[in-house]
Amino acid sequence: MEDYAKRGVFRGFHALPVRHGVAAFRMIWHRDRVFDLIVDTQKKTLRIPVVLPAVPSRSPLYRDFKAFVAGHHAASLPDHRRIERTKARVRCAHHRGSVSLTMTVRDGDYAYALQRLIHLVHETFLLFLTSGPYRDYLVDQLGADAEIG
Amino acid sequence: MRNHPRTDKTPGEKKGRTPRRAFLGAVAAATAAGALLKTQPLFGDTAIPSIRIPKAVTESLAAPPRRADFSGTGITGAQVFANLCKDEELAALFCAAGNYHIINEIAQVGIPCYGGRTEGGMCAAADGFTRATGEVAACSGTEGPGFTHMIMNIATAHFANSPVLVLASNQSIQQEDSWKRIQFMYQQPTTEGLKKYGKRITVPNRVYEYGAYAFRNLKSGVPNVVHLDFPLDVATERFQDPSKIGSFYGKERYRSESRAYPGSKELQQAIDMIGKAERPVLIAGHGVFVRKAWDALLQAAEKHEMVVVGSGPVRGHFPDDHRLSGSMSNDALMSADLVIFVGQYLMPTVGEWTLPPGVKTIRVHPVQEDLGRNWPVDLGIVSDEKVFLEALANGLPPKKRPSWVDEVAADKQKREQANLALNERYLKYSRDTNALHPWVLGKEVHDFLYKGDIDPKQTVTGWGGNMIGFASMRWLRANRPAQEIPVVYQFGPMGPDLAMMMGAGVAVQRGIGPQAAYQGAPVVVVTGDAGMGFSLLELDTFVKYKIPVICIVYNNNSWGTFPFALGMNTPRALHMYLFQENLRYDKMAEHLGARGEYVRTPEELRAALKRSYDAAAKQGYSTLINCQGLMEFNIDKLYPPAPSFAPEPGVGAVSH
Incomplete structure (x- = not known):
């Protein structure tokens, strides 16, 4: 994570106090929003509780996002892009209007899972949201300027 | 292909039917007659004359050029400047009438000139000319009002790194601050932040020196806007002796064509990094176009099978239809394991472009101070873009990267199919409405x-x-x-x-x-x-x-x-x-x-x-x-999805 921070991927990266063996980190990332990353080694998970805020659970956006996330396990993807199921598994969930991402580490390779999770969030903002019909969401919820993106 | 010459007739007249304007003219005359019947004599049934290109335009364009010299009554400041522009092969001038001494002499010396309807429009035309050619073009407007009309397009040219020479008249020094005459303004502060160099020329015998400043800035390093304003005193001063003009020596002495070469160690480092990369992407910025380095770019890319995306205010220095083009493969660009920015004048910030987070980066730029700006680099190289790409093409060994090329091609195909699918939906909207x-x-x-x-x-x-x-x-x-x-x-x-x-x-x-x-x-x-x-x-x-x-x-x-x-x-x-x-x-x-x-x-x-x-x-x-x-x-809710911005870089990019 620090390597990403050093390369300017996100700002203000810092660790939060460890609670019950769960480590947490906070950073400012896409759209100047605060992202938390929770690392639970007992559950073997990496979780970002709020990737997309203010998403209705029955909305086309959430439906499309679930498909986008699931697509990252697809065998048709090249190795360097696929999330290998034997190594990690990703899923998204909806809670109180926010969409989260959780990566479950299956072979103990946290570095691999973290790298894929960071890339997935990055692609969410740069590919998923900009390539799909989500202009209004970007403007209304993520502060994008309708004129300049 | 070439144009067939046009006559001065309008399209309707050429078809042999009743000239449309003659018809409209008759209608207009009849209407006017109805209104005025009881009070005034009729204008008659004379048709309103057709639109035509004045003969004087054709004759003026055909008039022989003339270069002023020191003989006879001598040469004016405007003529000194016009001769300098001619010697610098200024490719074109676009103007609205005004700044008369300067534009008239630039036209007279034989530089292609175009007079349009507004100063702003002509400034945009100069920008368009430079984007289409890579050459320096000038625009001109009259003093305060004409000059200020250009501002939006001066700014547009500035952010496009266009070498546009902005010229404007600006009253006389003798009457400055007196409110004696209209239209004076401090022009140079108005273009602050929108130019590479600017000067109000206040000493007549330095007109040549500052003209040289202008072209040195326009034709050296990273190009951008240059703004000169000419008080009447400077434009009309007469010189009968070259010794009265300061710094009066030719372009081969007041500027240089020397370019920065990459250090051999840095070049080898770049070659090694590219060679080790599995999925390199070269971003060919505006500097590649400015330096006309597209052949060297193509050679390097094809020899080593690098994916290339062109960027900047004019597109095509790497063709969209080339098999190595990544300009429609933004998803695949996320697979890159090395990015090489060459001549990227306006760097994106991290997270703006569809490139992987934290990707290894080489940046090649002619100005050292800009390396590392906005985007962290693993290797920064100060070099002229063309020189670097030629060296790269020579230094890289031949290499094939079939899986990387296939990945990029497949993604392009996916996007084209998505565009067509959207078109089907929008076609239905069109038919419904x-x-x-x-x-x-x-x-x-x-x-x-x-x-x-x-x-x-x-x-x-x-x-x-x-x-x-x-x-x-x-x-x-x-x-x-x-x-x-x-x-x-x-x-x-x-x-x-x-x-x-x-x-x-x-x-x-x-x-x-x-x-x-x-x-x-x-x-x-x-x-x-x-x-x-x-x-x-x-x-x-x-x-x-x-x-x-x-x-x-x-x-x-x-x-x-x-x-x-x-x-x-x-x-x-x-x-x-x-x-x-x-x-x-x-x-x-x-x-x-x-x-x-x-x-x-x-x-x-x-x-x-x-x-x-x-x-x-x-x-x-x-x-x-x-x-x-x-x-x-x-409106997205009525006709979803409402069109929006394209992912960048590549086709549809509007920034950086």
Whole structure:
């Protein structure tokens, strides 16, 4: 994570106090929003509780996002892009209007899972949201300027 | 291809029917007669004269050039400057009348000059010319009012790194601050932050010295705008002896063609990094175009199978239709394991472009101070772009990367299919409403220019606007250097589209630089009805100089940004975004001496494009195609999805 921070991927990266063996980190990332990353080694998970805020659970956006996330396990993807199921598994969930991402580490390779999770969030903002019909969401919820993106 | 010469008759007259304007003139006269019958004598039934290009224009263009010298009454400051411009091979001047001493002498010395309808429009034309050629062009306006009219387009040129020489008169030094005469203003502070160099020339015998400053800045390093303002005292001062002029020596002594070479160690480091990478992406910035380094780029890319994406205010220095182009493969770009920025003048910030987080980066730039700006680098190299790419092409070993090339190609195909799928949906909207959806318009123009009978490398296009811009950016292509001009690049101006393409049209008409192979071909601009308020009258300038343009206007009766009024829940604001409905820009074009077409369906547009292109290519006529659309297509809830920005970099990019 620090390597990403050093390369300017996100700002203000810092660790939060460890609670019950769960480590947490906070950073400012896409759209100047605060992202938390929770690392639970007992559950073997990496979780970002709020990737997309203010998403209705029955909305086309959430439906499309679930498909986008699931697509990252697809065998048709090249190795360097696929999330290998034997190594990690990703899923998204909806809670109180926010969409989260959780990566479950299956072979103990946290570095691999973290790298894929960071890339997935990055692609969410740069590919998923900009390539799909989500202009209004970007403007209304993520502060994008309708004129300049 | 070449233009056929145009006569001074309008299109309707050439067909042998009753001249349309004669008919309209008769109607107008009859109406006036009815109103005035009881009070005044009739004007008579004399028809209103037809629009024509004055004979004086043709004669003026044919007048022999003349270079002033020190003999006789001597040479004026304006003539000294004009001679300098000629020696520097200034490619063109675009102006509205004003700054008389300077523009007259620049014209007289034999530099191609074009007079248009507004200073702002002509500044955009100069920008368009430089984008289409890579050469320096000048624009000029009269003192305060003319100069200030140029500001939006000076800023646009600045953010495009266009070497535009902005010239303006500025009253006289003797009367400065006296309020004795009108129009004086402090010009240089107005262009602060929008230029590379500027000077109010206040000492007459330094006019040559500051002219040299101007060209040294325009033609060295990273190009940008230069602004000179000329008080009357400087322009009219007479010199009968060269020794009275300061720093009066030739361009070979006041500037240098020397370029920065990469250090051998750094070059080897770059070659090693590229060789070890599995999926390298080279971003070819505007500097590659400025340095005319596209052949070296192609050679390096093909030899080592690097994926390339061109960026900047003019597109095509790496062709979109090349198998190694990543310009429509933004998803695949996320697979890159090394990015090489070459000549990327305006660096994106991390997270703006579809490149992987934390990807290894090489940046090659001619100015050391800019390395590391916005984007962390693993290797920074100070070098001229062309020199670096030539060295890279020589130093890289041949290599094949079939899986990387396949990944990029597959992604491009996926995007093309997605574009077509969207088109099916938008086509239904068009049929349901009998109004053209902007996306459908873009697709029709795309098919006409790149998939029909026309050489897909031939036609230079420009585009702007908001709602129509979102569609044009997805469909227009650049298959060779300087084929596509995204007018809105970086600064986002609304409206100068048609005027900017006037300069590009001149470049094609004269076959300058990358336009040489397509000399005389028509140019195409896709713009919006809002843009008409800024540039429509420049159609007169196209017609006057016989530069064929096809101006496609998406007419949605509004500023494309009208959803702002709805989204902010301010219904009382909506009227400010709306125009009268169904305005006939095609009719306005006819009354400016061009052809007009009115279309509402894809079939009508297809036919109109063919007629317009034929008229442009065979007879040199310009056409405005008024495409009646619907503003509601920009409301996502009514006609989803409303068109939006394209992922960047690549096709559709408007920033960096």
